[in-house]
Amino acid sequence: MLIVRAPMRISFVGGGTDLPDFYRRSPGLVLSTAIDKYVYVAINRPPLVREVSARYSIGEMVDHPSMLKNDRIREALLDLGIHSNIEVATFTDVFVNAGLGSSSSFSVALMKGLYMSQGRRMDKREAAEAACRLEIDLVREPIGKQDQYASAFGGFNIYRFNPDESVDVIPLRLDYKRRLHFERHILVFFTGITRLASSVLAEQKAGTAKNFATLREMADSVLEFRDCLLRGEFEQLGRMLHATWMKKRTLASNVSNTALDAMYNAGMEHGAWGGKVLGAGGGGCILFIAPLEQHAAIREALRGVAHAHGLGRFNEVPVRFVQSGVEVLVNGDSTHRVIPS
Amino acid sequence: MEEYIQNFSQHVIAALSDLPKEEIAKALDILQATYERDGRIYVFGNGGSLALATHWVSDFNKTVFSHHLDKHSRRFQAIRLPTTEEELTAWANDVGFDMVFAGPLHNYIQDSDTVIAISSSGNSPNVIKAVELARRYKIPVIGLSGFDGGGLDPLADAKIRIPSEKGQYELVESVHGVILHLMTKYFKDYFDYLAEQA
Numbered sequence: 001m002l003i004v005r006a007p008m009r010i011s012f013v014g015g016g017t018d019l020p021d022f023y024r025r026s027p028g029l030v031l032s033t034a035i036d037k038y039v040y041v042a043i044n045r046p047p048l049v050r051e052v053s054a055r056y057s058i059g060e061m062v063d064h065p066s067m068l069k070n071d072r073i074r075e076a077l078l079d080l081g082i083h084s085n086i087e088v089a090t091f092t093d094v095f096v097n098a099g100l101g102s103s104s105s106f107s108v109a110l111m112k113g114l115y116m117s118q119g120r121r122m123d124k125r126e127a128a129e130a131a132c133r134l135e136i137d138l139v140r141e142p143i144g145k146q147d148q149y150a151s152a153f154g155g156f157n158i159y160r161f162n163p164d165e166s167v168d169v170i171p172l173r174l175d176y177k178r179r180l181h182f183e184r185h186i187l188v189f190f191t192g193i194t195r196l197a198s199s200v201l202a203e204q205k206a207g208t209a210k211n212f213a214t215l216r217e218m219a220d221s222v223l224e225f226r227d228c229l230l231r232g233e234f235e236q237l238g239r240m241l242h243a244t245w246m247k248k249r250t251l252a253s254n255v256s257n258t259a260l261d262a263m264y265n266a267g268m269e270h271g272a273w274g275g276k277v278l279g280a281g282g283g284g285c286i287l288f289i290a291p292l293e294q295h296a297a298i299r300e301a302l303r304g305v306a307h308a309h310g311l312g313r314f315n316e317v318p319v320r321f322v323q324s325g326v327e328v329l330v331n332g333d334s335t336h337r338v339i340p341s
Numbered sequence: 342m343e344e345y346i347q348n349f350s351q352h353v354i355a356a357l358s359d360l361p362k363e364e365i366a367k368a369l370d371i372l373q374a375t376y377e378r379d380g381r382i383y384v385f386g387n388g389g390s391l392a393l394a395t396h397w398v399s400d401f402n403k404t405v406f407s408h409h410l411d412k413h414s415r416r417f418q419a420i421r422l423p424t425t426e427e428e429l430t431a432w433a434n435d436v437g438f439d440m441v442f443a444g445p446l447h448n449y450i451q452d453s454d455t456v457i458a459i460s461s462s463g464n465s466p467n468v469i470k471a472v473e474l475a476r477r478y479k480i481p482v483i484g485l486s487g488f489d490g491g492g493l494d495p496l497a498d499a500k501i502r503i504p505s506e507k508g509q510y511e512l513v514e515s516v517h518g519v520i521l522h523l524m525t526k527y528f529k530d531y532f533d534y535l536a537e538q539a
Contacts, residue, residue, distance in 0.1 A: 116452075121478060121479045123479040173367070176530070180534070322377055323370050323374040325374075328452035329378075329453075
C-alpha cells in the first residue's frame with residue numbers, strides 16, 4: 001500500500017493567464033500558496049484480485065481500466081500500462097469543486113503514487129508535468145497548469161507560463177512572521193455552491209482573445225502583489241484583490257452569480273479590504289483579506305447571507321499556508337523483498 | 342600579533358557580510374517543508390564538518406524547542422550520520438571510507454527526508470556518495486561548501502557556498518557554524534512565537 005498526499009492551493013492573482021490561449025501569446029503569471037488541506041491517494045496492488053478498482057465519491061470495480069468512469073484514473077492507468085490488480089482510493093479534506101484546485105491535487109498525488117507503485121520516483125517538477133499531461137493532453141480538460149504546479153511544489157510561488165510550454169517556479173521567501181501575519185489576516189469560506197471549473201473555464205477560454213487585455217493586466221499585477229506581500233502591506237493586497245475580482249467577473253458570464261455577489265458585498269460592507277472568489281469562479285470558496293478586528297463581523301454577515309440563500313453547506317475553512325508539496329506518507333515498498341541481481 | 346588577529350577577523354567579516362542569502366532562505370524553506378511532513382534530516386561531513394554536524398543536531402533537536410518543551414506536538418528529527426563510531430569504523434574498515442555516510446544513510450532514507458551535506462572543498466568522495474544516494478531518492482539536498490564548491494555545489498538544491506581560496510578551512514568552517522546557528526535561531530524564534538501566540 002502506498003499513500004501519497006498533495007496540498008490544495010489558494011491562488012491570489014493571475015488566474016486565467018495559465019491557459020494556453022493566453023500564455024502562447026504572452027507569458028502567464030500566477031501567484032499562489034499551498035494550504036494545509038489535502039487530497040490523499042492510496043494505491044494497492046492486490047496480487048489475488050485481478051479487477052481494477054477505483055474508490056472516490058462512488059466505488060467502481062471493472063475488468064479493464066478502459067471501462068472506468070473516472071476519467072483521470074482511467075487515462076492514467078491506460079497511459080502507464082497498468083491493466084489489472086490495482087486499487088486506487090482517494091480521500092479529501094474539502095469538497096471537490098471548491099476552487100481550491102483539488103482536482104489537480106488529486107492528479108498530482110495519483111501520478112506520483114502510480115509511478116512509485118512501479119518503483120519509479122518523481123521529483124516535484126516531474127509530478128507537476130505528469131499531472132498536466134494527464135489532465136490537459138489525455139483527459140482533455142480545458143484547464144490551465146497553475147494548480148498542478150502549486151500542488152506539486154508547495155509554498156508561496158510565482159509561476160511563469162512560457163509560450164514554449166515551459167514553466168518557471170519563482171519562490172517568495174517570506175519569513176515565518178510575515179507568513180503567519182498574512183495567514184491571520186485571511187478569511188476563507190466555503191459558499192455552499194459547487195461548480196465544475198471546466199464549465200466556467202470553457203466559456204472563459206472561448207473568450208480569451210476578447211479578454212486578452214484584461215488578462216494581461218492581471219498578469220502584470222502579479223509582481224506588484226508580490227512586492228506588497230514581501231513588504232507586509234496587507235491592506236494594499238486586499239485593495240488589489242478587490243480591483244482584480246471586479247475585472248475577473250467580466251471574463252465569463254458564470255464567474256459570479258447573485259448569491260456570490262451578495263456574499264462578496266457583505267464581506268466588503270463589513271470592513272474587508274478586498275477579496276475574491278477562489279478558483280475559476282461560479283461558486284466554491286470565497287476569500288477576504290481583512291483587518292483582524294473586522295473578522296467577527298464579516299463571519300456573522302456571511303453566515304446571514306448564506307442562510308438567506310438556503311446554502312446549508314456554507315462554512316468557514318480555516319487555512320494555514322504550507323511549504324511542503326506532494327509527499328509520500330506511506331511507502332509499502334518498505335516491506336522486505338530480495339532485490340534481483 | 343594584533344595585526345594577525347585583525348587580518349583573520351577581516352577575512353571572516355568579509356565572508357559574513359556576503360552570505361548567500363537566497364540559498365540560506367531556500368534551505369530554511371526546505372527544513373520547514375521537512376518538518377510539515379515529519380521527515381528526518383540527515384547531516385554529515387568529515388573532521389571539523391562532522392563536529393559541526395553533531396553540534397547542530399543537538400541544537401536543532403533540543404534547543405529549538407527548549408523554551409516550550411511540552412508545547413509542540415512534534416519536534417524536528419535531525420540525525421547525524423553515522424550515528425555511532427562503531428558504524429563509522431565498520432563501514433570504513435569493511436567496505437571503504439567512501440561509504441561511511443552513504444552506507445548508514447541507506448539504512449534510514451525515506452521519501453519524506455532531507456540531507457544536509459557539509460564539505461569545505463565540496464569534493465569529499467564519501468560526502469558526494471551520500472548526496473548521490475539522496476538524489477536517486479529525489480529528496481532535497483542542502484549543501485554547505487566553500488572554495489569553488491567542488492562536486493557538492495552543483496548537486497545541491499540549496500547551494501550554500503562560502504567562496505574562498507582553496508585551503509581556507511578555518512574561514513569556511515567558521516562561517517558554516519554561523520549559518521547552522523542561524524538555522525537553529527530561526528526555528529527557535531518561530532516555535533517560540535507560535536507557542537506565545539497560542
